[in-house]
Amino acid sequence: MKNIDQTNKKKFMRRAIQLSKEKMLSNKGGPFGAVIVQDEEIISEGFNQVTSLNDPTAHAEIIAIRNACRKLNSYHLIGTEIYCSCEPCPMCLSTIYWAHIEKVYYANSSKDAQHIGFDDKHIFNELTKDKSQREIPIIQILPEEGKAVFNAWIEKLDKTLY
Amino acid sequence: MKNIDQTNKKKFMRRAIQLSKEKMLSNKGGPFGAVIVQDEEIISEGFNQVTSLNDPTAHAEIIAIRNACRKLNSYHLIGTEIYCSCEPCPMCLSTIYWAHIEKVYYANSSKDAQHIGFDDKHIFNELTKDKSQREIPIIQILPEEGKAVFNAWIEKLDKTLY
DSSP states (O other): OOOOOHHHHHHHHHHHHHHHHHHHHTTSSSSOEEEEEETTEEEEEEEOOHHHHTOTTOOHHHHHHHHHHHHHTOSOOTTOEEEEEEOOOHHHHHHHHHHTOOEEEEEEOHHHHHHTTOOOHHHHHHHHSOGGGOSSOEEEOOHHHHHHHHHHHHHOTTOOOO | OOOOOHHHHHHHHHHHHHHHHHHHHTTSSSSOEEEEEETTEEEEEEEOOHHHHTOTTOOHHHHHHHHHHHHHTOSOOTTOEEEEEEOOOHHHHHHHHHHTOOEEEEEEOHHHHHHTTOOOHHHHHHHHSOGGGOSSOEEEOOHHHHHHHHHHHHHOTTOOOO
């Protein structure tokens, strides 16, 4: 991954911010945009569409990541950077890790988002709690039957790891 | 939400486990399945398709959530429960919170998943770290330009909150 110069960084972030504004004003969803950059070029874009698509996963970052993966024909985005108009929520940040994106730039902070009604701090807090203390109960059942499938995975010879 | 009796709980989890096995054996992805239940009926299903769709977000839970939202025409899943053949990763757990699912059942634990090569513990750890300590660098730029869009959101009269 080349080192992206400061002028380009601003250009990429301004595109993410522009998406956050335009798409919010046209009622696609909340004010959030993102672009993914490889070799100093934008390879994909995304903007929040939670309310217009009825999809709680349709955050700007998730859309941009899915678009980039489609373009690169890969479930990994090694060698890319993501520019987000707002600091990623725990869902998006986890996805950034699964996708192996290498650097994250953001404009608005999570605290800024909280001030306008998007509270992901609550989710961060829940994730760090012991399972027994979480607000949404999480209960284990049939562990032996689940385990049998994991054993079948271990024994499978033609599996694709990720 | 009705209280789901023990027999049904086992039935729903067995379906999630069945999906995890069948779809893994047919090379759709990792050994993970999930179903979403409302009023003692399965309203959606999902299975891991990360490697077959080239989509790092295509975990069983995310697919099941997106399918359920499409079916109910809503970005919230209040009044539903999710049955996952494995404890949700941080991406999926965050999505469960965004979707307002009310209860989570799982068979295999995160530790079981780690033993077969799916390490989400690492992502949980990264999320709890201070930003400056994370493996993937996360850097703020152009906060003022981002903030201007958040102010526009506050002033927007016809917005849909979520």
